[in-house]
Amino acid sequence: xxxxxxxxxxxxxxxxxxxxxxxxxxxxxxxxxxxxxxxxxxxxxxxxxxxxxxxxxxxxxxxxxxxxxxxxxxxxxxxxxxxxxxxxxxxxxxxxxxxxxxxxxxxxxxxxxxxxxxxxxxxxxxxxxxxxxxxxxxxxxxxxxxxxxxxxxxxxxxxxxxxxxxxxxxxxxxxxxxx
Numbered sequence: 407x408x409x410x411x412x413x414x415x416x417x418x419x420x421x422x423x424x425x426x427x428x429x430x431x432x433x434x435x436x437x438x439x440x441x442x443x444x445x446x447x448x449x450x451x452x453x454x455x456x457x458x459x460x461x462x463x464x465x466x467x468x469x470x471x472x473x474x475x476x477x478x479x480x481x482x483x484x485x486x487x488x489x490x491x492x493x494x495x496x497x498x499x500x501x502x503x504x505x506x507x508x509x510x511x512x513x514x515x516x517x518x519x520x521x522x523x524x525x526x527x528x529x530x531x532x533x534x535x536x537x538x539x540x541x542x543x544x545x546x547x548x549x550x551x552x553x554x555x556x557x558x559x560x561x562x563x564x565x566x567x568x569x570x571x572x573x574x575x576x577x578x579x580x581x582x583x584x585x
Contacts, residue, residue, distance in 0.1 A: 410500060
């Protein structure tokens with residue numbers, strides 16, 4: 407079983423991974439288009455988390471994570487508890503192309519654009535302001551952004567918007583990362 411990671415699953419999968427491969431998903435782009443009211447924000451002060459937003463001409467570079475054989479059922483249970491906590495994501499099976507080979511089918515969580523937490527189209531400056539201040543059950547929103555941007559860079563995956571946001575949030579928060 408494969409899982410497509412494009413955000414925190416890249417650096418914190420939370421399940422036993424047998425293999426990690428760079429991969430690309432067509433028809434979606436990575437975007438801070440989901441208000442987070444649990445993990446990186448609260449209902450009173452929502453943060454933003456990444457989601458895959460449908461866009462016919464787009465593609466998203468990330469990782470295909472092969473689940474350790476025998477751990478598939480536990481992994482699905484874990485991912486559903488983590489990713490479907492508010493039903494803003496939809497669990498799908500998508501074809502992703504491994505950078506060095508064939509296509510595989512991967513469990514992939516995409517945003518439901520009709521869900522109340524969907525907020526596609528926010529200006530980057532607005533995203534930066536939200537991310538700089540929000541904190542949720544899994545910690546500060548800015549740490550989520552910085553971890554994701556750093557891990558994408560380590561993998562050689564360019565994401566100009568995330569790079570801009572990471573730099574902007576660092577400026578808003580100051581050099582030491584505090585607001």
